[in-house]
Amino acid sequence: MKDLNGKVAVITGAGSGLGRELALCCAARGMNLVLGDVDEAGMAGTVRLAEEKRPDTASATLTVDVSRLEDVEALAALARSRFGGAHVLFNNAGVAVNGPVWENTPADWHWVMGVNVYGVSWGIRAFVPMMLEQGEGHVVNTASAAGWVNAPGSGVYNASKHAVVAISETLALDLRDVNANIGVSVLCPAFFPTAIVNSERNRPRDLADTAPETETKRLRQEQLRQAVEKGRISAAEIAETTLQAVENDRFYVFPHQKVKALVAARAQAVDRETEPFDTLSGR
Ligand SMILES: NC(=O)c1ccc[n+]([C@@H]2O[C@H](COP(=O)([O-])OP(=O)(O)OC[C@H]3O[C@@H](n4cnc5c(N)ncnc54)[C@H](O)[C@@H]3O)[C@@H](O)[C@H]2O)c1
Known part of the structure; x- marks a missing residue:
């Protein structure tokens, strides 16, 4: 989609990190914003920054839990009624847990799969029919290098991101079919x-982490924290690369070229x- 000016961007997980930066890149291009997140204050912060970047930015926000289809449908209804x-x-929107797979609890699986996999599926289900009706649109799914190569201690997250790659490839083929x-x-x-390493801040109470902290889990958590903190490309740069992929209709987006290797x-x-x-060997 070449010209994004005046178009409507819907962003989940827009209250922090990459989602916030995507919102700022969209605002800079003159897009209207529809933001969804469980973190209301985070979204308000994003709206403030977007208005600082471009004072005439029009935006609408909704507190949504993307793992719930009815919440994502409400976001789609908001996009339609407002814009x-x-x-x-x-x-x-995405969350992470770690620990060896045999220690991951049913709650870990339900939480991460709910946000990372169902969240993407519900987005597609709620918005693609609207795009088909309009005759244009673009869907960006945030997967991860973890959708291709697996780090130890991240089995649930890895599985969820492999699913996002699979859903995205299939979606593109299904759309080509029609x-x-x-x-x-x-x-x-x-x-x-x-803030991905602090994902627990958004974990619902009914899916609380009840597993005892083991040494293996603690070590992996620390290793992941350091890897995230040392990341050399910023969320802002990744957001800009992503917007360029939308403008140039590019399917695979690898902001870190080393992931392809x-x-x-x-x-x-x-x-x-x-x-x-x-994937962590040699680190
Ligand atoms: N940071 C990394 O190293 C990294 C690497 C690869 C992929 N990713 C992916 O990038 C995406 C963005 O994560 P981030 O790194 O900006 O982390 P972040 O924690 O800074 O942002 C995640 C956002 O998602 C929101 N969120 C959490 N649960 C939600 C739910 N149920 N419904 C709606 N919103 C919810 C949070 O409130 C937060 O605003 C995620 O999909 C993540 O898996 C991150």
């Missing part, structure tokens, strides 16, 4: 500094058949 539709959907004028991009960044190295490990590829 008449939605042109670019960023399915971006000759829809709707683009798809799947965003696959490596670690970059945001990791994907190739994983393919070589598959060819050797002897042991699983470890």
